Amino acid sequence: METMPMPLEALGAGPGGLDEFRISAPREIAAMLRQLYDGNVTLSLNAADGSVVRGTVWTMDSERGSLGLGIDAGDPALHALLECQEVVIVGYLDSVKLQFDIHNLVLVRGPNASVLSGSFPREMFRFQRRSAYRVRPAMRSMPTARLRHTDIAEMQLTLRVLDVSLGGCALFLPQDVPPMQPGGVMNQVQIELDADTRFLVNLRLQHITSLNADSQGVRLGCEFVRADAAALRSLQHFIDLTQKRGKLLSLT
Numbered sequence: 001m002e003t004m005p006m007p008l009e010a011l012g013a014g015p016g017g018l019d020e021f022r023i024s025a026p027r028e029i030a031a032m033l034r035q036l037y038d039g040n041v042t043l044s045l046n047a048a049d050g051s052v053v054r055g056t057v058w059t060m061d062s063e064r065g066s067l068g069l070g071i072d073a074g075d076p077a078l079h080a081l082l083e084c085q086e087v088v089i090v091g092y093l094d095s096v097k098l099q100f101d102i103h104n105l106v107l108v109r110g111p112n113a114s115v116l117s118g119s120f121p122r123e124m125f126r127f128q129r130r131s132a133y134r135v136r137p138a139m140r141s142m143p144t145a146r147l148r149h150t151d152i153a154e155m156q157l158t159l160r161v162l163d164v165s166l167g168g169c170a171l172f173l174p175q176d177v178p179p180m181q182p183g184g185v186m187n188q189v190q191i192e193l194d195a196d197t198r199f200l201v202n203l204r205l206q207h208i209t210s211l212n213a214d215s216q217g218v219r220l221g222c223e224f225v226r227a228d229a230a231a232l233r234s235l236q237h238f239i240d241l242t243q244k245r246g247k248l249l250s251l252t
Helices: 026-038 078-082 230-252
Strands: 043-046 052-061 066-071 086-093 096-103 105-108 114-120 124-127 145-147 156-164 168-174 185-194 196-208 217-225
Touching: 026 052, 026 086, 026 124, 043 066, 052 114, 066 078, 096 114, 114 168, 156 230, 168 196, 185 230, 196 230
Parallel strands: none
Antiparallel strands: 043 052, 043 086, 052 066, 066 114, 086 096, 096 124, 105 114, 145 156, 145 185, 156 168, 168 217, 185 196, 196 217
């Protein structure tokens, strides 16, 4: 799953803005937080410098305007998180991605647990139908990613892009290439989806998946690391066009 925050600035540049994703009613926000609490859902707390701390909803009080998050007080990324004025939280309810900001974080240490206490969110964003954002580029356009191997810096690779979404992409790694380790970050990757869609982005290798026996390679599931607004606008345009072409082909 994509645990990085969705790029609200880029998404809001479209005709409909962010209204279709926004939840602003306090009762509805409280209901979403309650589901996260009841399901003991793991949340990703993202600091501005890229640091991430995992946590869960521990307590919530909409009347007092407070939210408590259970975390590991020994997490080395916690210090950077506490230095931030604003932290972006991401979590999943089934296939729905929830995202919201939290401010004024304070660490409260207790005998049985440590809790980050912050302000109750005033708005939340809900991104549904994740698969609708993911498309497969046409193979005739030779979609590629040019990058360096995660563990062998001097090894430059050109890998085929299998599919792409606003949050990341999947690449094909041939079996004759040394394996990569999940968690590695590939900087300044040149993505070229077609003649009109090219951009640079950093990728984090999230997982590796085996394909069928005849594929002679594996699938690398990669997450975009803070892609800039220009790259995301270009990517959104490509996804929209690819979806439209797919619908037209299904009618013929």
